[in-house]
Amino acid sequence: MRNSTNTYNPHVSVDCVVFGFNGEKLKILLIERTIEEQNFSDKKLPGSIIFEEEDLDEAATRILNELTGLKNIYLSQFRSFGNPNRTKNIRDRNWLERLTKIKIGRIVTVGYVALIKISRKIIFQSENTTANWYDINSLKSFQLAFDHNEIADAALEYIRQKVKSEPSMLFELLPQKFTMTQLRNLYDTIMGTTSDVRNFKKKIMQIEGLEQLNEVQKDVPYRAPRLYRFDKKIYKKSKKNI
């Protein structure tokens, strides 16, 4: 028998939308869901129902860790989803009831979003889970479990708005040193735009703390492009002075 701290609350869940960037494409972290009796398999966001004695942020951190091994991730709550139909698919209900061994009713889910470097250590395969990075564009062809397509779309839109007002958050997704092409690719993938190469560079270089290094990218089979880095301290200082 579970103790009261670990009793499930079958009315509220959290779902985490985790984005990463591999230098070319924006990726989303999804969990494989397999229903053996039906020989059926699909994908879902990392998420689950919360414990009775757990706050929402706490639940999001715990569940993301259980399903992916990720630790110390900055998860932002961005919106809750409560369409009464979101938990009415009998397949979703049966699956969740089998997993949690409790009766499931209507579940309101609290959406969290995180941007992480794609190099972060993830447990892709364990007894409990199969996680994987997928191209954000492939979402269009996946029918995710529950209303997870809607949640993923809303998270992307949320990030878009954030990048508009705070472009410096793009650097969360890049390695320490990166090329201008990587930065532009990232911006364009998130915003759904196709930026002009020269205009983009001119505009983005206005961000304080973004600087060109005296180094070029190594191990590339073509003319090696310059590397850039973003100094968060310089950026923060410049913001204070305004």
Next chain:
Amino acid sequence: MRNSTNTYNPHVSVDCVVFGFNGEKLKILLIERTIEEQNFSDKKLPGSIIFEEEDLDEAATRILNELTGLKNIYLSQFRSFGNPNRTKNIRDRNWLERLTKIKIGRIVTVGYVALIKISRKIIFQSENTTANWYDINSLKSFQLAFDHNEIADAALEYIRQKVKSEPSMLFELLPQKFTMTQLRNLYDTIMGTTSDVRNFKKKIMQIEGLEQLNEVQKDVPYRAPRLYRFDKKIYKKSKKNI
């Protein structure tokens, strides 16, 4: 017996933080809560538990209307609150159980925020409710029901961030024609700042669509100040061109 559409869901509620501005001070709309047996009275945000067959936005719109008469209000979901202790105060539980006639457990609440003109028609007094505008500063001395102080503070912080990235939203709170002092008061109340009169005017006049009129304020016992207005169409057009 209520029909299934109107069955309460005792696990999820919505709470609405409604801000208005009277030209001098930022106000918040609160509901009086009276517990007659205890000769006790305090205040709370307009909010309640949702119906079983109702989406979250729908619930927020319905409940705000039931408690204040307000219609066609643009409510933005800004954050959900799920501290397991938020519904543990026995007074709050008893009150809600008496009101809804169902057993209450842990409730996660979804926070909504709205900025409205203070001239909007409100039903302040009815069989079901006593609503009133209160100075935002008075929140410090009120102990609101449940965790409503925390929710109101978080809503104000949310608005602050929004105004930073989108100052034009200030005009939602002003009458059609307003003085520069009213605009500055509003900005300073929300942001918790004390702006320099001349600097503020110079900065704020950079917003496209904000224009000085050839009119002055009437019925004032001192030198009548100029009036301004904000043309949303001009503003939106200017944003498109960037």
